[in-house]
Amino acid sequence: MPTRPVRTNSRPKQRPPEQHRSEDDPRIMLDREVSADLYEPIPPYPTRTEREAEFYTIGDGEMFLNLGPQHPATHGVLRLVLKLSGEQIVDVDPVLGYLHRGVEKICENSDYYHVIDQVDPLEYASALFQEWAAVLAFEKLMDVEVPPRAEYIRVLSAELLRISSHTLFMGFLALDMGGLTPILYSFIERDEIVEMLAALTGARMLFNYFRIGGVNGDLNHEFMSRLGDWMSRAAKQTEANTGLLNENEIFVRRARGVGVMDREMALRFGVTGGNLRASGVPFDVRRAHPYSVYPQLDFNVPTRLEGDSLARYLIRMDEVRESIKIIDQCLNNMPDGPVMAKLPRLLRPHPGRAWGAVEGPRGMLGVYAISDGTDQPFRFRIHDPSFMNLEVVPHLLPGNLLADTMAIVSSLDPIMGGIDK
Amino acid sequence: MAVGDRPTKRAGEDAAATAAGAATETKAAASQLAPITTGELTAPIVVPNTLWQAVNPLAYDGGRPAEITHLREFGLTDAGRHDDGRWGGLQVIPTQADNILDLIRANSLWPLLSGLACCAFEMMSAATSKNDMDRWGMFPFRASPRQSDVLIVAGTLTTKMAGPLVRLWEEMPEPKWCVALGDCTVSGGRYKRSYSTVQGIDRVMPVDVYIPGCPPRPEGLIYGMMQLGQLVKDQRGHWPEREIGPTVPDKI
Numbered sequence: 001m002p003t004r005p006v007r008t009n010s011r012p013k014q015r016p017p018e019q020h021r022s023e024d025d026p027r028i029m030l031d032r033e034v035s036a037d038l039y040e041p042i043p044p045y046p047t048r049t050e051r052e053a054e055f056y057t058i059g060d061g062e063m064f065l066n067l068g069p070q071h072p073a074t075h076g077v078l079r080l081v082l083k084l085s086g087e088q089i090v091d092v093d094p095v096l097g098y099l100h101r102g103v104e105k106i107c108e109n110s111d112y113y114h115v116i117d118q119v120d121p122l123e124y125a126s127a128l129f130q131e132w133a134a135v136l137a138f139e140k141l142m143d144v145e146v147p148p149r150a151e152y153i154r155v156l157s158a159e160l161l162r163i164s165s166h167t168l169f170m171g172f173l174a175l176d177m178g179g180l181t182p183i184l185y186s187f188i189e190r191d192e193i194v195e196m197l198a199a200l201t202g203a204r205m206l207f208n209y210f211r212i213g214g215v216n217g218d219l220n221h222e223f224m225s226r227l228g229d230w231m232s233r234a235a236k237q238t239e240a241n242t243g244l245l246n247e248n249e250i251f252v253r254r255a256r257g258v259g260v261m262d263r264e265m266a267l268r269f270g271v272t273g274g275n276l277r278a279s280g281v282p283f284d285v286r287r288a289h290p291y292s293v294y295p296q297l298d299f300n301v302p303t304r305l306e307g308d309s310l311a312r313y314l315i316r317m318d319e320v321r322e323s324i325k326i327i328d329q330c331l332n333n334m335p336d337g338p339v340m341a342k343l344p345r346l347l348r349p350h351p352g353r354a355w356g357a358v359e360g361p362r363g364m365l366g367v368y369a370i371s372d373g374t375d376q377p378f379r380f381r382i383h384d385p386s387f388m389n390l391e392v393v394p395h396l397l398p399g400n401l402l403a404d405t406m407a408i409v410s411s412l413d414p415i416m417g418g419i420d421k
Numbered sequence: 422m423a424v425g426d427r428p429t430k431r432a433g434e435d436a437a438a439t440a441a442g443a444a445t446e447t448k449a450a451a452s453q454l455a456p457i458t459t460g461e462l463t464a465p466i467v468v469p470n471t472l473w474q475a476v477n478p479l480a481y482d483g484g485r486p487a488e489i490t491h492l493r494e495f496g497l498t499d500a501g502r503h504d505d506g507r508w509g510g511l512q513v514i515p516t517q518a519d520n521i522l523d524l525i526r527a528n529s530l531w532p533l534l535s536g537l538a539c540c541a542f543e544m545m546s547a548a549t550s551k552n553d554m555d556r557w558g559m560f561p562f563r564a565s566p567r568q569s570d571v572l573i574v575a576g577t578l579t580t581k582m583a584g585p586l587v588r589l590w591e592e593m594p595e596p597k598w599c600v601a602l603g604d605c606t607v608s609g610g611r612y613k614r615s616y617s618t619v620q621g622i623d624r625v626m627p628v629d630v631y632i633p634g635c636p637p638r639p640e641g642l643i644y645g646m647m648q649l650g651q652l653v654k655d656q657r658g659h660w661p662e663r664e665i666g667p668t669v670p671d672k673i
């Protein structure tokens with residue numbers, strides 16, 4: 001039976017005696033006896049599936065390369081075990097779970113108000129969308145009517161965050177391909193947007209701003225003045241930023257034609273968001289399953305046919321332009337009125353189930369909540385788009401060169417918080 | 422007594438009772454830590470979390486015993502067992518020159534580029550245009566632990582990531598410092614109730630500066646790094662008196 005490369009945690013049998021602190025005086029170290037059984041090596045990790053056995057069988061001239069979990073370009077703690085033949089990738093085994101924090105379980109032990117705070121760190125580059133999905137599901141569960149002003153504020157703040165997330169994506173994509181400049185520009189935009197949202201919500205990243213039945217707090221003066229300043233130059237700045245990469249011949253040549261995901265593959269794996277639209281499927285939750293006030297807003301769903309890294313990048317830049325349009329309309333159409341529906345302090349929805357999905361920057365972010373009539377959700381399931389998007393990696397990478405790994409993985413824009421939950 | 426167990430007996434018990442207790446505990450721990458066989462892979466693995474102890478056991482967690490976690494493999498390594506001096510294990514002796522060199526180090530702290538979760542975004546924000554950390558010599562991040570002085574642990578440390586992270590820490594050359602960025606790394610933060618996170622990284626490595634916040638603002642990180650610089654200056658030339666931590670683990 002083929003075995004994995006052995007990771008021995010064994011230690012030599014002859015060891016210096018263990019020490020422990022004296023109970024009377026913690027400064028004194030005492031030797032202690034240790035049972036010999038403890039030094040038995042942990043057996044090599046047995047392969048569990050056929051696929052695993054096949055992957056960890058090494059062929060002629062092949063080698064393994066471990067990319068991550070600590071790697072400057074893996075967007076957190078993604079680990080990819082690559083099987084290489086020379087420079088060419090033969091096979092990939094993604095190893096997840098380095099950021100598994102048990103959020104779903106924590107949510108099931110929190111009351112409905114608390115869940116909104118707990119889901120924030122999942123999609124941490126754009127936390128409002130994750131809140132929105134949860135809030136949407138809960139509102140369906142409880143049949144809550146959201147005031148129109150709250151809906152507009154939600155759209156406004158979320159679209160701002162979409163711009164921030166896509167701009168960061170641009171920076172990271174360039175960084176992973178070796179260009180340092182774009183990330184400096186994208187962080188200027190991102191810092192401005194999060195400071196603006198901090199004026200509105202009180203936090204820079206994990207906002208905890210949406211509430212079941214509305215939002216926590218109305219628009220304020222500082223937010224509006226910052227937003228006005230930023231909107232006056234947003235479109236121009238976006239063009240300038242995208243110009244950094246669109247007109248960079250090295251970037252375009254490296255990104256064009258690598259990691260081509262065709263329509264069938266994208267649909268089969270449940271890929272959503274910009275990655276799906278870059279493969280020619282015009283699916284956008286905002287249009288396909290409208291929620292909030294999106295039906296009243298005028299925006300396009302940009303779509304491309306190539307399905308390669310460059311198309312995925314260009315789609316997101318198009319979406320930034322659409323988002324600026326949406327923000328403009330929100331500001332023009334913003335109605336007056338309350339921002340919260342009237343709700344009891346303790347929420348106990350009737351037993352039932354609800355699915356709420358929003359279009360996040362990375363695709364369809366869904367939450368499936370089951371209520372059993374208590375003040376805590378019985379089941380709280382999070383559907384994260386990054387996970388679905390990452391699933392295609394083992395099918396996109398083989399055949400490419402090692403240097404293209406990051407051009408492909410990065411163009412899918414994974415966020416490990418959501419993938420590992 | 423189980424390997425690396427913190428002494429949990431209260432004062433007042435007589436020596437014989439302690440010895441007997443230790444013997445039974447050894448047995449229990451041995452059966453608990455028996456090598457897993459193929460069929461048992463799905464069973465949860467629960468061992469005492471005894472990776473690193475503070476100099477003063479009372480300083481952390483009110484002196485209560487470490488909680489149970491899943492760090493079985495890591496617990497079997499040297500880092501999990503030993504409690505050598507942070508410097509003693511490496512035989513590093515500061516010289517008179519270090520009185521001067523530490524002044525230089527304090528003004529040129531190079532962090533390792535290692536982001537674990539959300540806090541990493543604020544760390545990058547601190548390093549880029551708006552809050553340019555480079556102004557204080559905290560040079561933009563090094564990709565290799567061999568080239569870095571400071572490990573900024575930015576984000577939630579899960580039990581699965583604990584081994585690789587400690588290994589990174591051990592790969593960094595002395596002198597080195599560790600900054601815990603964010604509530605998750607300081608104490609567990611919002612994941613205090615989680616089954617899969619390490620409740621504060623000071624359970625696996627020594628920490629010099631704690632920066633609370635979820636996430637801390639970039640200014641918070643810069644302030645913490647400046648405090649670290651001050652700490653380095655204050656302690657210059659006195660390395661052996663610093664807090665102790667794990668030795669170099671043989672294999673993680």
Ligand code: SF4
Binds near residue numbers: 538539577611
């Ligand atoms: S402290 Fe907060 S922001 Fe930082 S990693 Fe933990 S959850 Fe994320």
